[in-house]
Amino acid sequence: MKVEVKSLKVDLDEVLILEGVNLKVKEGEFFGIVGKNGSGKTTLLRTLAKFYPKEGSIYIDGRELEDIKLDELARIVGVVPQEFELNVNFTVEQFVALGRIPYIRIFESEKDREVVNRVIDSLKCPKNRIVRTLSGGEKQKVLIAKALAQEPKVLLLDEPTSHLDIKHQIEIVKILKSLAKRGLTIIATFHDLNLALNFCDRIAIMKDGRVLKVCKPDEVDSDVLREAFEVEVEVVNLNGWKVVIPKV
Numbered sequence: 001m002k003v004e005v006k007s008l009k010v011d012l013d014e015v016l017i018l019e020g021v022n023l024k025v026k027e028g029e030f031f032g033i034v035g036k037n038g039s040g041k042t043t044l045l046r047t048l049a050k051f052y053p054k055e056g057s058i059y060i061d062g063r064e065l066e067d068i069k070l071d072e073l074a075r076i077v078g079v080v081p082q083e084f085e086l087n088v089n090f091t092v093e094q095f096v097a098l099g100r101i102p103y104i105r106i107f108e109s110e111k112d113r114e115v116v117n118r119v120i121d122s123l124k125c126p127k128n129r130i131v132r133t134l135s136g137g138e139k140q141k142v143l144i145a146k147a148l149a150q151e152p153k154v155l156l157l158d159e160p161t162s163h164l165d166i167k168h169q170i171e172i173v174k175i176l177k178s179l180a181k182r183g184l185t186i187i188a189t190f191h192d193l194n195l196a197l198n199f200c201d202r203i204a205i206m207k208d209g210r211v212l213k214v215c216k217p218d219e220v221d222s223d224v225l226r227e228a229f230e231v232e233v234e235v236v237n238l239n240g241w242k243v244v245i246p247k248v
């Protein structure tokens, strides 16, 4: 499903956090959001998930967010939050099954079990382990699995690779890329510019609650990064990889 944001403004506790945000994310697009700390990335994602009141409009598949009730929204939009104290005593299987709540009537159905097992297998999560005992990276995958068990059409992820080593970072972004290729619309924030530049289809660069530029990774240059991050950097091409190097 496509996601469109028009003239979005968000105030939290009477502080202006987002203003004049306009975005058009296509169905099946892997869309990255980057920007320095406090630029408004998390607030934008949470607003897309209807966590915060807003001015302006957000359309999901052409429908204004206000008109989509929360139970229906839970079947359309999956959210993977940034920080999550995942100290629950559930097994991975039980925890991922929570993602089926928007579908469950009284008893878990055969389909619920099938979806939970498919998602766990596709992310290679350790099904029978207790979630509390998992490493940060394993917990991150379990959170993504729970969101995918919702069978969302749009997946919002806040820093999906923040707890991961380089192997697992690449594993997760490749999984996200393949999900997007199969039609899932993915909007994810990244601190790691190199991951965003090499895997996202397009990127929004944010500063001070506004979107400075939306472009393809090839169009991200040192000028816009200097403006957004207030640091001198160079964007170079190294063996087919775009790499952002700080000039210190």
Ligand SMILES: Nc1ncnc2c1ncn2[C@@H]1O[C@H](COP(=O)(O)OP(=O)(O)OP(=O)(O)O)[C@@H](O)[C@H]1O
Binding pocket: 012, 013, 015, 017, 035, 036, 037, 038, 039, 040, 041, 042, 043, 044
């Ligand atoms: N409830 C609130 N009341 C006032 N200010 C808030 C509130 N929530 C967030 N902010 C402020 O809004 C700004 C944007 O925060 P947000 O978490 O969206 O940024 P971010 O780009 O995700 O940052 P980070 O990269 O550090 O996670 C920050 O200055 C933050 O302090």
